[in-house]
Amino acid sequence: QVQLVESGGGLVQPGGSLRLSCAASGSIFSINAMGWYRQAPGKQRELVATTSSGGSTDYADSVKGRFTISRDNARNTVYLQMNSLEPEDTAVYYCNAVGYSSYVTPFISWGQGTQVTVSS
Numbered sequence: 001q002v003q004l005v006e007s008g009g010g011l012v013q014p015g016g017s018l019r020l021s022c023a024a025s026g027s028i029f030s031i032n033a034m035g036w037y038r039q040a041p042g043k044q045r046e047l048v049a050t051t052s053s054g055g056s057t058d059y060a061d062s063v064k065g066r067f068t069i070s071r072d073n074a075r076n077t078v079y080l081q082m083n084s085l086e087p088e089d090t091a092v093y094y095c096n097a098v099g100y101s102s103y104v105t106p107f108i109s110w111g112q113g114t115q116v117t118v119s120s
Contacts, residue, residue, distance in 0.1 A: 002026040002109040004095045009114030016118070017083045022095030022111055024076040031099035034071060034078040038091035038116075048093070049080060062088070085118045092116075 008020040024031060035050030049059045049069040057069055068081040078095065095111035 002028055002097065002099075002101060002107050004097055004109050004111035006093070006095045006111040006114040009093060009116045011117045011119065012085055013120050014086060014118055016085050017081070018085065018116060020080040020082070020093055020095075020114060020116075022078045022097075024097050024109070027101040028076060029100040029102050029105075031073075031076060031097055033099070034095070034097045036069065036078075036080045036093055037096060038089075038093045040091040043091075045094070051078065082116070085116075087118050090116060090118050 002024055003026050004022055004024050006020060006022045008018060010018060012018055031053065033050055033052045036048040037045050038048050039045040047060055048063055049057065049067055051057045051069050051071055059067060066084045071078045092113040093116050094113045098108045101107045
């Protein structure tokens with residue numbers, strides 16, 4: 001089993017910044033991709049940003065230019081730097097990882113979520 005633990009959420013004022021972290025642990029042979037998703041009350045979960053093992057990144061249009069996803073492969077950790085935060089960014093943010101726990105065993109794992117609240 002692969003487990004993901006998120007940290008870094010909290011309350012910030014509009015225009016402020018937060019940095020989320022997500023560390024993967026357990027039986028890991030390789031991680032193909034990691035990403036961040038978010039879900040606001042009454043809304044569907046949406047993709048925020050992803051990064052692949054090859055280094056490519058993708059961002060939701062609503063966060064381009066404000067958020068940056070990065071990773072530390074040696075520590076199986078992914079980060080999300082969030083700048084110029086807006087009230088519309090308020091949501092529970094979830095970390096996701098996909099890969100292989102052995103040479104022939106794929107996995108998909110989700111974190112427990114961390115609350116981000118942007119309010120004055």
